Amino acid sequence: MLPREMLKGRLMTQHTDRIVFVDDDPQVLRALEVLLRSRKDQWEVHYLNSGKAALNLMATQRVDVLVTDMMMPAMDGATLLSHVVDRHPEVFRVVLSATSDRQQTLDHLDLIHQYISKPVSGQELIHVVDRACALRKIVQHEGLRKHIAQIQTLPSRPQTYHMLRHLLTREPYQHEAISHVIRRDPGMTSKILQWVNSNFFGIRQRITDVHDAVMLLGSDLLHDIVDKFEAFDQACTLSPRQIELNELWDHSVRVATFSKAIMVNQENVQPRDIEDAYTAGLLHDVGKLIMVEYFGSRYSQLMHKAHNQSLNLRELELGELGVTHAQVGAYLLGLWGLPDCIVDAVAQHDQPAEHATSGMTLPAVVYMANMMDQNEAGPRHHPNMQAIDPDMLIDSLRHDIVGRLDLAISIAA
Structure with a gap:
């Protein structure tokens, strides 16, 4: 869809x-x-x-x-x-x-x-x-479309490459540890999923789980791909000057974690639905980097205005720019061939909670998770988010996820 x-x-x-x-x-x-x-x-x-x-x-x-x-x-x-x-x-x-x-x-x-x-x-x-x-x-702005079409990669944390280089030289193949590193980095996750979902590598099934991607690609091929991504990253035009990259990526990991926790608590949920929720949450805000790069301080000021005056960022984006970061992120991920369910959730993650009227859909899950983090339902100021294991955090959230959802729904109402 x-x-x-x-x-x-x-x-x-x-x-x-x-x-x-x-x-x-x-x-x-x-x-x-x-x-x-x-x-x-x-x-x-x-x-x-x-x-x-x-x-x-x-x-x-x-x-x-x-x-x-x-x-x-x-x-x-x-x-x-x-x-x-x-x-x-x-x-x-x-x-x-x-x-x-x-x-x-x-x-x-x-x-x-x-x-x-x-x-x-x-x-x-x-x-x-x-x-x-x-x-x-989805993006009517021709200049912005041209800009997005030229993007080779999204920036990754430097430590991501350092850890992957170390793990990829070890025997046997450290697929669990490698997956753990990649799935905490939206930039690396988006590119790995782009290429595992192309059929050049002989993989014709839909892949949204980084762990599956790492297993299917194997050590040698993943090593070559990571080397290529690092070269792209060094020449990347997307500069996190006006958005602190670590802060944005930490927010993305929290939203991914909340999304997974929400989905785990749904009835009749399938394992693939849970991983879809994590990946969609992780990638939901990639459009912000593109908006900052293209619109510069104009977009940075828009984000500050939304935050400081408690205004709806989506409405400000549409009113002043005619396009939202959700649409821009979905456009990029769609160009890269990520599965429709992920593109759909990213495109709609900033829309109101009426998504949930016919059940807790994937866009609704990401919307709720984003609300939970934005309204300090999560560890917004944890001094070392990199040290938190998402699965451990999910286990701790299971006991009070209903209360957190009620909070997010009441705020959205």
Whole structure:
């Protein structure tokens, strides 16, 4: 399911989505045309046999989604993607390739939003492109969309890389300890989930749990990915100048912990629901970093105004900027191919508690958890949040979670 904001925007727009497929093999292009014929009335599709042809088209017409092979003569996919990043950064970039060259793909992670392995079903390909087109409607600000599309990574705490480098050199594979480190860092979690949910690594199931991702990727591949992320992080344009990164990430860990505790206490809950709740809570505020970077002191002042005057940040964002940090965060995570349930919860986490009228949905859980932390229902000023084990905190919360929920609901009412 896509966030309601996306679906509403999709119905309201008169914009025809323009999709470009690039592959040097004419048989592949013909096969794609057959696979996608059900969308011929919804999309304007161009099937091109070279990167040069794609760039020529993009020089004269707006393109929403580019899907390209990697192994092509004259201009390969990486070169094409590099040109697109420089000239048309707002374009959603997908690789559709049969290449099994892991190093080549890792070398070009910064150019790719999502990766799809050949062969691909029409249903899977349509889902990826439909989702990308719907995502464009959630953020109407063209300049902001361009900015988000160029983001390679979100900043991680320096100690995250230090601890992971140490753990990844140990034998046997320290998957439990590695998972514990990653799941306390929203930046690292978002990137690990981006790549484990691409099917380049042969994993076609939906993954929202960092522990599952760490087990599936394995030590060698995770080591290579972490090295690449650290290089991205060092060149990251997202500067936590005006938001103290540790404070924001600590808040995110607390909300994740509260989200998990709330979900644990629901009836008929499945293990996957519990991990979805933790991950959605952890990633709920990633949009704030992007808003600060793009809008600068204007957004920082907006946050201070909301905090100091007890005003609704969502209403201030919409009134003064026309977009919310929740929408921006959902847009980025959607571009990166995180599961719909996580994107949906992030997009709606700042909306009122009427989410819960038909049951405690994932967006409602994250909303409540966020309210609990914002209203000092949690350890806001703990001197060493990094030392707290989320599972231990969850166990301690089970005894009074109902009272804390009542508090959050009464405040939201």
